[in-house]
Amino acid sequence: MWQPDPYDRNCPTRQLLDRIGDQWTVLIVGALKDGPLRFTEIGRRVDGISQKVLTQTLRSLVRDGILTRTAYATIPPKVEYELTPLGRNLSEPLEMLDRWARVHMSSVQDARDAYDAEHTPASA
Amino acid sequence: MWQPDPYDRNCPTRQLLDRIGDQWTVLIVGALKDGPLRFTEIGRRVDGISQKVLTQTLRSLVRDGILTRTAYATIPPKVEYELTPLGRNLSEPLEMLDRWARVHMSSVQDARDAYDAEHTPASA
DNA sequence: CTGCATCCTGCGCGATACTG
DNA sequence: CAGTATCGCGCAGGATGCAG
Numbered sequence: 001m002w003q004p005d006p007y008d009r010n011c012p013t014r015q016l017l018d019r020i021g022d023q024w025t026v027l028i029v030g031a032l033k034d035g036p037l038r039f040t041e042i043g044r045r046v047d048g049i050s051q052k053v054l055t056q057t058l059r060s061l062v063r064d065g066i067l068t069r070t071a072y073a074t075i076p077p078k079v080e081y082e083l084t085p086l087g088r089n090l091s092e093p094l095e096m097l098d099r100w101a102r103v104h105m106s107s108v109q110d111a112r113d114a115y116d117a118e119h120t121p122a123s124a
Numbered sequence: 125m126w127q128p129d130p131y132d133r134n135c136p137t138r139q140l141l142d143r144i145g146d147q148w149t150v151l152i153v154g155a156l157k158d159g160p161l162r163f164t165e166i167g168r169r170v171d172g173i174s175q176k177v178l179t180q181t182l183r184s185l186v187r188d189g190i191l192t193r194t195a196y197a198t199i200p201p202k203v204e205y206e207l208t209p210l211g212r213n214l215s216e217p218l219e220m221l222d223r224w225a226r227v228h229m230s231s232v233q234d235a236r237d238a239y240d241a242e243h244t245p246a247s248a
Numbered sequence: 249c250t251g252c253a254t255c256c257t258g259c260g261c262g263a264t265a266c267t268g
Numbered sequence: 269c270a271g272t273a274t275c276g277c278g279c280a281g282g283a284t285g286c287a288g
Binding site for chain 2: 260261262263268
């Protein structure tokens with residue numbers, strides 16, 4: 001029986017891996033961890049994301065079954081995004097990534113400083 | 125005391141998150157999980173990566189202290205890449221990502237099919 | 249408020265050729 | 269084998285303007 005393998009360039013998991021590892025995906029899913037949020041609220045939490053990219057990313061995540069999109073026909077309009085069970089499941093590995101980045105940032109920074117010092121031998 | 129926060133666009137963890145979530149990073153670190161590999165070997169395992177991107181990604185990972193690069197002055201040249209302790213630590217969350225993608229690929233595929241069917245109402 | 253369409257720019261990346 | 273250097277294109281993504 002065949003097993004999906006992202007090391008194969010033609011395997012769909014390759015593309016999926018690219019999507020779920022995307023920084024915006026990590027942050028958006030993380031933001032929705034504690035409950036549904038509106039479009040603008042997500043944009044406010046995920047500092048620096050453009051409206052266009054936010055829209056694109058949200059649509060992709062909805063299409064992939066990670067989020068649900070619920071539009072309320074009120075005035076003004078209100079649209080809520082919420083994690084599906086699949087999305088909630090995904091949020092666990094993503095949260096580990098987030099936490100790893102926070103915890104090891106200083107180690108990485110030290111490594112970079114050392115590397116740069118090594119490869120930039122005191123001026124030119 | 126200040127806590128690093130990737131939700132802030134100026135926080136270095138933002139960039140770090142982007143790097144470690146990168147598909148090539150996930151695959152390369154995963155490939156090195158079982159021991160050091162040579163440049164060409166990595167390229168062969170990570171199907172579809174160009175030599176240029178492989179070089180760039182490896183250099184970044186070395187700089188960030190995820191990998192070590194060891195060059196042997198033999199003919200022909202031989203360069204081995206190996207996970208550092210930090211890299212081995214990182215490989216755990218990354219492996220979870222990889223496994224998630226493999227396990228849930230079919231669910232995502234189903235969601236996509238449903239979404240596309242819904243949003244492409246039987247021809248035009 | 250929540251989008252979508254358009255224009256435009258940067259630069260990521262592949263392809264190719266050359267070195268040690 | 270393991271890179272570096274260069275060129276050129278495609279497309280992601282920012283900015284703006286409009287619609288429901």
